[in-house]
Amino acid sequence: MTSNVLYALAGVALIVMGLAAISLQTHLLRRVIAFNILGSGVFLVLLGVAPGRSAHAADPIAQALLLTGIVVAVSATGLALALARRLHRATGGMTLDADDDAR
Amino acid sequence: MSLALDAALIATLLWIAGASLTSRDLFRAVVLFVVFGLLLSLAWARLHAPDVALAEAAIGAGLTGALMLDSIGRLRRKRRPSAAEKR
Amino acid sequence: MIRLDVAVVAGGCVALGVGLAALVVGLPPVAGDLAGLVASRVGDSGVTHPVTAVLLNFRAYDTLLEVAVLMIAALAARALPAEQAEQRDTRPGSPVLEALARVALPLAILVAVHLLLVGASRPGGAFHAAAVLTGAGVLLRLAHELPAHAIAGERRASLLLVAGVAVFVAVGTGAAGVTGHFLGYPPAWAGELILLVESVLAVSIAFALWALFP
Numbered sequence: 001m002t003s004n005v006l007y008a009l010a011g012v013a014l015i016v017m018g019l020a021a022i023s024l025q026t027h028l029l030r031r032v033i034a035f036n037i038l039g040s041g042v043f044l045v046l047l048g049v050a051p052g053r054s055a056h057a058a059d060p061i062a063q064a065l066l067l068t069g070i071v072v073a074v075s076a077t078g079l080a081l082a083l084a085r086r087l088h089r090a091t092g093g094m095t096l097d098a099d100d101d102a103r
Numbered sequence: 104m105s106l107a108l109d110a111a112l113i114a115t116l117l118w119i120a121g122a123s124l125t126s127r128d129l130f131r132a133v134v135l136f137v138v139f140g141l142l143l144s145l146a147w148a149r150l151h152a153p154d155v156a157l158a159e160a161a162i163g164a165g166l167t168g169a170l171m172l173d174s175i176g177r178l179r180r181k182r183r184p185s186a187a188e189k190r
Numbered sequence: 191m192i193r194l195d196v197a198v199v200a201g202g203c204v205a206l207g208v209g210l211a212a213l214v215v216g217l218p219p220v221a222g223d224l225a226g227l228v229a230s231r232v233g234d235s236g237v238t239h240p241v242t243a244v245l246l247n248f249r250a251y252d253t254l255l256e257v258a259v260l261m262i263a264a265l266a267a268r269a270l271p272a273e274q275a276e277q278r279d280t281r282p283g284s285p286v287l288e289a290l291a292r293v294a295l296p297l298a299i300l301v302a303v304h305l306l307l308v309g310a311s312r313p314g315g316a317f318h319a320a321a322v323l324t325g326a327g328v329l330l331r332l333a334h335e336l337p338a339h340a341i342a343g344e345r346r347a348s349l350l351l352v353a354g355v356a357v358f359v360a361v362g363t364g365a366a367g368v369t370g371h372f373l374g375y376p377p378a379w380a381g382e383l384i385l386l387v388e389s390v391l392a393v394s395i396a397f398a399l400w401a402l403f404p
Contacts, residue, residue: 003109007150008214010113014120016207021124023199029129029174033136036167037120040143045210047150051220058152059225060240064249066147066155067241067317068256071395074162074170075263078402081174082267085404088178153313154241161321166399169328173403 008048014041026095028084032077039073109149116142133171140164236380237310245315246384250373254362257354257391264351264398283334291326291333298326306392310381316388316395323396328403351401354394361387 018038022031043066050062088094119142123135140163147156228240228248235243245253302319309315330336361383362373369376375383 003106004150005215006106006109006113007146009211010116010146012207012210012214013117015210016203017117017120017124019206020200020203023203024196025124027129029171029178030124030132032171033132034124036136036163037124037139040139040163043155044143044146045214047147047152047155049214049217051223051225052151056151057240058150058155060228060244061224061249063152063154063241064244064252066152067158067245068252070155070158070163071256071317072259074167074399075260075402077167078170078399079263079267081170082270082402082404085174085177086270094178154315154318157313157318158321161318161325162399166321166324166328169325170403177404 004048004052006048008045011041011044011046011048014038014044017041028087028094028096029081032080032084035080036073036077039069043069112142112146112149116146129175130172133168133175136171137164137168140168234377234380236375236377236382236384239309239311239313241313242309242315242384246388247375247380250358250362250375254355254358254373257358257395260395260398261351261355264401265348267402268347287329287333291329294329295326298322298329302326302392302396306388307385309388310385316391319388319392320395320399323392324399327396327400331400331403347397347401350394350397352394354391354398357390357394358387 014037018034018036018041021034022038025031025034046069047058047062047066050059052058084094087096116139119135119139123132123139126132126135141160144156144160144164147153147159225240228244231248232238232240232243235247237243237246302322305314305322306316306319307314309318327336365375365383366372
């Protein structure tokens, strides 16, 4: 089952990339993309680490958790994009004010 | 042989994710994100999780990508000069 | 030259990554066998596919909360003031899209119902069906066959959004009346109850996801 560990490590790499992108980028849409990649990394770690029941089917509880996670991620993304569009209509930009002041 | 397949898939997955996060063009970043979602669906299939693979392809790549493309399209329609758009 | 804050953030992320990787590789073996427990009790759940059994019976509470999260997100997105210019879509329609939408819609409904019904024994279920229905709805919107304000009226839209959670809670409370546990389906009725909940969920989730589109 070493391939599972390989996928879990890939998930860790995605988490790191997503986290760095959220911290370093200011454009809100890019942050949403980074948030989704971060979430996908977490999902990979979860399934990669879960003790598989057999070689033919992954852990059903982990799969159920992932289904839930994917739906929650898309609903958070949808709401975040709606708020970003609203911000864009109100201010004309796509960053938060604090980030602009900081540089 | 299957380990080589997994390694190639993971390498491509990470490369596409990195390209999506660092791309200069926003549209290209979203398209690369959709590709990332489809590759991730392959990864779920390799991990013997068919339910998650179907959901990732449909919801993770498809609906999320469509939401983002829709938002980008609406951004472009409003021609407001915004200095904050460069990053 | 790399700025100091960028270096600090990058260094912190790399350190976090190394730490997580060490943890993932060095995890002790898991005690207990949850997957085996699920496999042994699947017969009581009303469905035969273990993932569906976990999602809609053993951990139905988590699924209920997830649908509630989606409902809240859709309600919040609808609560934002609508974009005036987009109330009436003035972009020229595309005949290719319209033709595609007309072909795709009945196929999508067929596939969605199939996914919904087959989820009891194979990979599928309410969420996959909802995703297909949402895709068809978005295609219809793009082809101008279904404008954003088509599900007009706050009452009808709110009803569709709330229906999923409401039916789920109602079924769970009814089950509590019979077995004493919220969402504890009696094994004789579990299959039918799950199918009922899944059907309403598919429509409600599809509408909620569709409502997230501007």
